[in-house]
Amino acid sequence: MAVIVNGKWQDKEGNFKHPDMVRVDKQIEDELVEGLVESALVLHKQMKDFKIKAFAECYAFVDLLRKEYEMERITSTVGAVTLKSFNGIKEVQIQVAKLITFDQKLTLAKEKIDEYLTHKTENLDSEIQTLITRAFDVKNGKVDAKQIIGLKSYNITHPKWKEAMSMIDEATEIAGTKSYIRFKQRAGLKIDGGMETIVLDLAALPVEESEIQTVKKELVKEKQGDNQ
Structure with missing residues (x-):
């Protein structure tokens, strides 16, 4: 959600406006962007955590091989x-x-x-x-x-x-x-x-245009169902 203080929305210049002064399409756009960016941040953390874990597991396996062959670890990295x-x-x-x-x-x-x-x-x-x-x-x-x-x-x-x-x-x-x-x-x-x-x-x-259109149609149906 946009920054709201005392029920007023903050615009790009830092000014606060009454919600009645904010066009409906801008309110919808704000909700859309906020939701997608929040989802992107969640995905970003998941990918970072996965990357760290993947590196760690691969290096741990190499350490296991070193131990099996009674090799001394010479460097701190693989x-x-x-x-x-x-x-x-x-x-x-x-x-x-x-x-x-x-x-x-x-x-x-x-x-x-x-x-x-x-x-x-x-x-x-x-x-x-x-x-x-x-x-x-x-x-x-x-x-x-x-x-x-x-x-x-x-x-x-x-x-x-x-x-x-x-x-x-x-x-x-x-x-x-x-x-x-x-x-x-x-x-x-x-x-x-x-x-x-x-x-x-x-x-x-790679994403096919047909895949995007299919999901878009499903979203439109959901929005129409919510408005009924």
């Missing part, structure tokens, strides 16, 4: 883990990715690459030139580490290019690691089915 059901149809996978950052030498590397491009523009494939320059695009205040490191895959032997690649090596710093956990199962739960990732990202979760 690296990549892949666990499979007995028939191989289901899988839990933990991957550890390095968090890469760059120091000021990356700017110098960009300048050196610009020097190279200035000399080679006429003979350089325009598509490759675009890919090279886009690698340094800044998004959300950061460059894409994969694209920067990917520049080293080009088979370019020009001295300026090699010098730039050396600068990138010197500019690269490992800021830490980040662990990802994924859940997979084979299509149709068949042993020969392709392995598919179970989507837990709400934005990427």
Whole structure:
């Protein structure tokens, strides 16, 4: 519900209005948004709790294996883990990715690459030139580490290019690691089915328009029944 003080509704500017001054559609919209956001917060906590539990259970299993083989625990964390059901149809996978950052030498590397491009523009494939320059695009205040490191895959032997690649090596710093956990199962739960990732990202979760329309019709019927 909206913030209500002494029976009055607070608007976006912090002012309080008598409910008679708030349009019915705005009251309905407020109730809808409040309800959905509250549900989202509940789901958010459930997913966070599940993620913590999933990591803990996988790492506990690895500890169990260490104990079985009388191995001493060397580190406080476990690296990549892949666990499979007995028939191989289901899988839990933990991957550890390095968090890469760059120091000021990356700017110098960009300048050196610009020097190279200035000399080679006429003979350089325009598509490759675009890919090279886009690698340094800044998004959300950061460059894409994969694209920067990917520049080293080009088979370019020009001295300026090699010098730039050396600068990138010197500019690269490992800021830490980040662990990802994924859940997979084979299509149709068949042993020969392709392995598919179970989507837990709400934005990427595939939903058919027909499914939405079906639920919408049910909601409309419920609202109509309530109004009778």
